[in-house]
Amino acid sequence: MSKFSGVLQLTDLDDYITPSQECIKPVKIDKKPTAKKGTAKIQIEDDGSYIEENEKGEKKQLEKASITLADCLACSGCITSAESILIEQQSNAQLYKIFKEKSEGTAKPFIVFSLAIQPIISLSAEYNLEPTILARKLTTFLKDLGADM
Numbered sequence: 001m002s003k004f005s006g007v008l009q010l011t012d013l014d015d016y017i018t019p020s021q022e023c024i025k026p027v028k029i030d031k032k033p034t035a036k037k038g039t040a041k042i043q044i045e046d047d048g049s050y051i052e053e054n055e056k057g058e059k060k061q062l063e064k065a066s067i068t069l070a071d072c073l074a075c076s077g078c079i080t081s082a083e084s085i086l087i088e089q090q091s092n093a094q095l096y097k098i099f100k101e102k103s104e105g106t107a108k109p110f111i112v113f114s115l116a117i118q119p120i121i122s123l124s125a126e127y128n129l130e131p132t133i134l135a136r137k138l139t140t141f142l143k144d145l146g147a148d149m
Helices: 069-075 077-089 092-104 117-126 131-145
Strands: 040-044 050-054 059-061
Touching: 117 131
Parallel strands: none
Antiparallel strands: 040 050, 050 059
């Protein structure tokens, strides 16, 4: 049994970033000296391994680059990209995009806003309005945009 109310359901509020994101850490590969410079083709096999084929048709398997857990923990690049993704998902541009999709009929989300008292009081002080009047104005504005509640 859930301890949360059945009346309110929050969707798409997951901050888990899937492992499909690319790591931004550059991998250092030691180059081995070669006697002769030339062109080569690199093929990706079905198992994901890389095969290099030189001009003579000789094939050799290439080493896989690897990143250790220590490298990953020391990098913090993924955390930065994760934060930027979360900010993009919670931006005013994303909000207007959802309102636009709803008005065009391409999406039918049920949009609900919850207004905390602190920003209402802060805005009412800024615009020299009573908090109840400001709350009504905000409600009207959000409903005009397409909010349901």
